[in-house]
Amino acid sequence: MLYREAGQFKTTYAADQQLFPIRQDRIGVLVLLAVAFFGVPLLASEYWFSAILIPFLIFALAALGLNILTGYAGQLSLGSAAFMAVGAYAAYNFQLRIEGMPILLSFICGGLTAAGVGILFGLPSLRIKGFYLAVATLAAQFFIVWCLTKFPWLSNNSSSGVISTQQLIILGYELKTPVEKYLLVLSIVVVLALAAKNLVRSSTGRAWMAVRDMDVAASVIGIKLMPTKLLAFAISSFYCGVAGALYAFCYLGSVEPDGFSLEMSFKILFMIIIGGVGSIMGSFMGAAFILLLPIFLDVALPFLAGIFGLPFSSATVSHIQILVFGALIMFFLIVEPHGLARLWQIAKEKLRLWPFPH
């Protein structure tokens, strides 16, 4: 009953085309932002910030990047973690080698470097599609990690390529506590998510979706396939690159090339499959789901075992985690290929009519 569009008449195209056309959505998003910016810092503990909220936001950003490429432009990629690594190492090097480089500018430059590398590895997409393209992007995954280990210059000659990130200083103020880092990450993620939302509702986004849905028709309409696909690779890699820089600077503090493994790329891919391919909000839902599920199982399984009096080792818990994970991915692929975001949308459609069935 609360979620109802009735009575909200749109008298201009501007009103119809705004970011959130339904008033309840607008209010919802504002409340969510207010809670995230003001409520959470008051309530959450340090553990929550550094172990849950910061990685959630960073992975949501990476998933958003991959979603732009795979969900909107239809180009399958398995190189997300590699582009994150490029972003992290590039931001580190910009910070290290340029005197007085502002940290935020380093993040942006890290993202831009990742975008450049993304375009390079996106070139095969002009000739190959789908599965085969995914295999081609695997090359990025292995090549970049190899590159970062092989050339000591990139990690300032540290052993096995481990880098320890510099301090986070913005306008002379050093961010040290998890809360401050959380607010920094949150601000960047919110800005980039809004930009992504704008992109996909504009003709850039329509060109991507057109290429995804029917590329011959897209080119007959006048969409140039090459620039469109490469732009998707560039922007997607930019998002992943910024996520990588945040991952290094705001989450871990010290990273090594092998940390950005194929496993991480897959994790990001699972986030968008479960969250929703071709949905901005799905990226956030997927990231939350994938990151929170293990934590939830960690707590819930020993508790359940306690009730039934079963002997439960921590090894069993991690095995069950893998089982549940695999089962859920299969479940989503079969039952709801559009993921949690689609379920949310269905729920909203039902809510609009509730309590009537039609």
Place this chain on the structure above:
Amino acid sequence: MSKKIGDVILDLQNISLRFGGVKALTDISFNVRQHEIRAIIGPNGAGKSSMLNVINGVYHPQEGQIFWHGQERKRMEPHMAAQQNIARTFQNIALFKGMTVLDNIMTGRITKMKANFIEHALWFGRAKNEELEHRKKVEEVIDFLEIQHIRKTPVGRLPYGLQKRVELGRALAAEPSMLLLDEPMAGMNVEEKQDMCRFILDVNDQFGTTIVLIEHDMGVVMDISDRVVVLDYGKKIGDGVPDEVKNNEDVIRAYLGAGH
């Protein structure tokens, strides 16, 4: 009918198209005049769709010349056809299934939108104004095709006849000077066909759009087209006004078989 048919705007001369050893089109010449409805007919596999693909640059003929507004056209790519104001629809609906009707038709205007992705991301400058300006044009198309009620529906959920109509809308949104329609009425019931005929005639009449049409329904073709070209096995066997073509011996043979 009071419409005025103008000069030749598209002239195809001695077009031959081969795929390896298969000859899809052999030595075909015909022209299209401004504001006319030009039908291409022929039995299955006659090369009709290949002909449209040659016109809008998806296929490149090995031999022959194409003159567009009097100028010879060199090698071209599909997106260049859009720049030359040629729009088309496809035999098997080629809509963007994941997008709404509105977005599909908006995509038809993409070559007219000039804002770059940075303006889009930040939603400033040309990006916002363009969206509003083009939305207005798109709404005119939506009104014209009487599909207001399905504006926000993803096209994948629409019935076949409406999808065909949306596809016509996407082509019209580009305000083309020439419209290529590949079997716009295939698989439709009588009522849907009537609607579609009405839209095609209205487009031709109100916007002065030149139309090149492939269609199998002879009743429709003979009724609405100004001139008809007949293909069979990649060769031209007839060309002229409908009455002429109807009585052409070769055409009758191609359609009814040799021993009729």
